[in-house]
Amino acid sequence: MTTKYKSISEWVKQQIEDEKLKTGDKLPSIRLLAEQFQCSKNTVVKALLALEKQHLVYAKPKSGYCVVDDYQISIPHENDIDFLSAGPDKRIMxxxxxxxxxxxxxxxxxxxxxxxxxxxxxxxxxxxxxxxxxxxxxxxxxxxxxxxxxxxxxxxxxxxxxxxxxxxxxxxxxxxxxxxxxxxxxxxxxxxxxxxxxxxxxxxxxxxxxxxxxxxxxxxxxxxxxxxxxxxxxxxxxxxxxxxxxxxxxxxxxxxxxxxxxxxxxxxxxxxxxxxxxxxxxxxxxxxxxxxxxxxxxxxxxxxxxxxxxxxxxxxxxxxxxxxxxxxxxxxxMFQYHLESVKKLYTKKMNTLIEACSVFLPNYVQFTKPKSGFYLTIFLPSHIDLDKLIYLLHEKHIYVDNASRMYLAENKRKAIRLSISQVNEQKIDLGIQQLAATIIDLCKKKEYNPITFKSYH
CATH class of the missing domain: 3.40.640.10 (Type I PLP-dependent aspartate aminotransferase-like (Major domain))
Structure with a gap:
């Protein structure tokens, strides 16, 4: 029964994903699904109720089940390293x-x-x-x-x-x-x-x-x-x-x-x-x-x-x-219970990020060392093309925020902001290694003298 129940759910999801079933379309009847999967009507009903709970289908009185909305699985690129997103980690919501x-x-x-x-x-x-x-x-x-x-x-x-x-x-x-x-x-x-x-x-x-x-x-x-x-x-x-x-x-x-x-x-x-x-x-x-x-x-x-x-x-x-x-x-x-796991996760991620920056960034690149929170800022040599750096990182599926937009026009600094909220902890080291390599490469192309860079405290 368990196998049949899962098979029906996966089949309906696949039909929606492949656009064979679209928003508002009616699903095959319970009787037809039972015949198709050679199972009882109760098994079909259980699968449909589970899909209804996931808000993928809904029961229409005297008509059967219909598709609620186009079902699309949002799968990030397997190589994505997301230092940009600032919302809570979706895995613990x-x-x-x-x-x-x-x-x-x-x-x-x-x-x-x-x-x-x-x-x-x-x-x-x-x-x-x-x-x-x-x-x-x-x-x-x-x-x-x-x-x-x-x-x-x-x-x-x-x-x-x-x-x-x-x-x-x-x-x-x-x-x-x-x-x-x-x-x-x-x-x-x-x-x-x-x-x-x-x-x-x-x-x-x-x-x-x-x-x-x-x-x-x-x-x-x-x-x-x-x-x-x-x-x-x-x-x-x-x-x-x-x-x-x-x-x-x-x-x-x-x-x-x-x-x-x-x-x-x-x-x-x-x-x-x-x-x-x-x-x-x-x-x-x-x-x-x-x-x-x-x-x-x-x-x-x-x-x-x-x-x-x-x-x-x-x-x-x-x-x-x-x-x-x-x-x-x-x-x-519930909220206090949720906060306990949130605090542990983000503290661990931030410590990992600071350690990675300490190990991999060249010594002429300054960065902040927060004791907690979401954000860490990296200050860049003045001659680096910030837009180009962000573009090159994007090409490597590494996403960061342009922190220069967080200044008034007359105070702007060349900086990027890293957020630990949604990045996979296992990818932090790799992301900072790639970031460091990109900065070093850009500096070499400009024949940059790191001694001229003013330290940021």
């Missing part, structure tokens, strides 16, 4: 667990699915998120949380909405998250940058910028920085908050990878000014399911009406189904 949560959410929130839900976000989810945030040392009440459709929406709104200090200019680290840069440039917002290295920022420069410019807020990624992987110390965070207080500057803290921080004593900036100077943004895209599009922002109470007004003008409300499913996932403890 809790698809089945979360599917149960979605089904429960449909049952529990079925009325809200057909109406507009609370603009601030489901109160029940905000209560669960307030409890969850305590694990990250963010202590606040549900009334100060607003649910957004991903952190990108939250950042966009914060860029364009007025702040109580009445200021207009936004300060960002250099480099920084390209999604933030896009929002600033799209909205033509005056933007200043402060250089960030693995040694941190220049606090005299920070105070000068705060004192002499109309700074609305300082956008900062305090840990697992994108793209450097830098982490601020608690003492540095206290100093940043103190300077912000002194010069009436707000801080927007993007703590997107807080869960991967290996330092249990590390605090968010929010700890040092929880009453309104620090606006805390938390995404769930990188450690969970990007397609969920759920994030939360902790705002001072006086700013909530304006934030919600701006949010309402773009999407009315965030999907109640996604909100309800996340609430159930948090409440039943």
């Amino acid at each position: 809790p698809y089945e667990d979360f599917q149960h949560c979605i089904n429960q959410a449909i049952d529990h929130y079925k009325e809200q699915l057909f109406t507009y839900s609370e603009q601030q976000g489901l109160l029940s989810l905000r209560k669960e998120l307030a409890k969850y945030l305590q694990h990250l040392q963010v202590f606040t009440k549900p009334d100060r949380l607003v649910i957004t459709s991903g952190s990108q929406q939250a950042l966009h709104i914060l860029c364009v909405m007025p702040f109580p200090n009445g200021k207009k200019t936004i300060l960002i680290e250099q480099p920084t998250y390209f999604g933030m840069l896009d929002s600033l440039q799209l909205n033509q917002i005056t933007t200043l940058g402060i250089e960030l290295t693995m040694k941190g920022i220049d606090f005299e420069r920070l105070e000068h910028l705060f004192r002499n410019n109309d700074i609305k807020f300082f956008y900062i990624i305090p840990r697992s920085h994108n793209p450097l992987g830098h982490h601020y110390t608690n003492e540095e965070k206290k100093k940043i908050v103190a300077l912000a207080e002194k010069y009436e500057v707000y801080i927007v803290e993007d703590d997107y990878l807080a869960e991967l921080d290996t330092d249990s004593k590390a605090d968010p900036l929010f700890v040092y000014e929880p009453n309104g100077r620090v606006i805390y943004v938390k995404s769930f895209s990188k450690v969970f399911l990007p397609g969920l599009r759920i994030a939360t922002v902790v705002l001072p109470e006086t700013m909530i009406p304006s934030f919600i007004h701006n949010k309402f003008s773009t999407d009315f409300n965030t999907s109640p189904l996604s909100q309800g499913a996340l609430e159930i996932y948090l409440k039943n403890g």
Whole structure:
């Protein structure tokens, strides 16, 4: 029976893949399939129910089973080494667990699915998120949380909405998250940058910028920085908050990878000014399911009406189904269990990547050494054609990101960003060997003198 059941499932999948069965087409009847595979009707029904659970076919009353959609298996090239993708590792995503949560959410929130839900976000989810945030040392009440459709929406709104200090200019680290840069440039917002290295920022420069410019807020990624992987110390965070207080500057803290921080004593900036100077943004895209599009922002109470007004003008409300499913996932403890395996996997991958860069990259190529997170940045000699390097790597099925786009135009550096989130751990060494060989080859063709390259710390 088992063999017949599997044979029927594989046959239907193959028919769809070969386009002999297309979207909406009706499958052969249960009787015909039973005759074709010389098995009982019960075996056929079991196979069809399994295909229905995989959302490949659906039962049409009084008509039989039909194809839901074109079934295509997405198989990456066997030689692909993916340092580009920044979403969570697909091999450890809790698809089945979360599917149960979605089904429960449909049952529990079925009325809200057909109406507009609370603009601030489901109160029940905000209560669960307030409890969850305590694990990250963010202590606040549900009334100060607003649910957004991903952190990108939250950042966009914060860029364009007025702040109580009445200021207009936004300060960002250099480099920084390209999604933030896009929002600033799209909205033509005056933007200043402060250089960030693995040694941190220049606090005299920070105070000068705060004192002499109309700074609305300082956008900062305090840990697992994108793209450097830098982490601020608690003492540095206290100093940043103190300077912000002194010069009436707000801080927007993007703590997107807080869960991967290996330092249990590390605090968010929010700890040092929880009453309104620090606006805390938390995404769930990188450690969970990007397609969920759920994030939360902790705002001072006086700013909530304006934030919600701006949010309402773009999407009315965030999907109640996604909100309800996340609430159930948090409440039943599945999320914390998932995070344990996520943290171990990414820590192991990052250590492997740093070791490979230390061994294989030529000594005139500098790279960051993050203690945790997704990202590591490699800085290249100034004469190297960055586009050509990326193209040559692509030809070898090695994919990296151009980190120069993560700088303001006047601060651009030649750099590439490597992400460990989806790369196969067993291919990291090979990928870095190939990367190093390509850099060396390009340098030879330019008769490059490595002594002239300025070190990056």
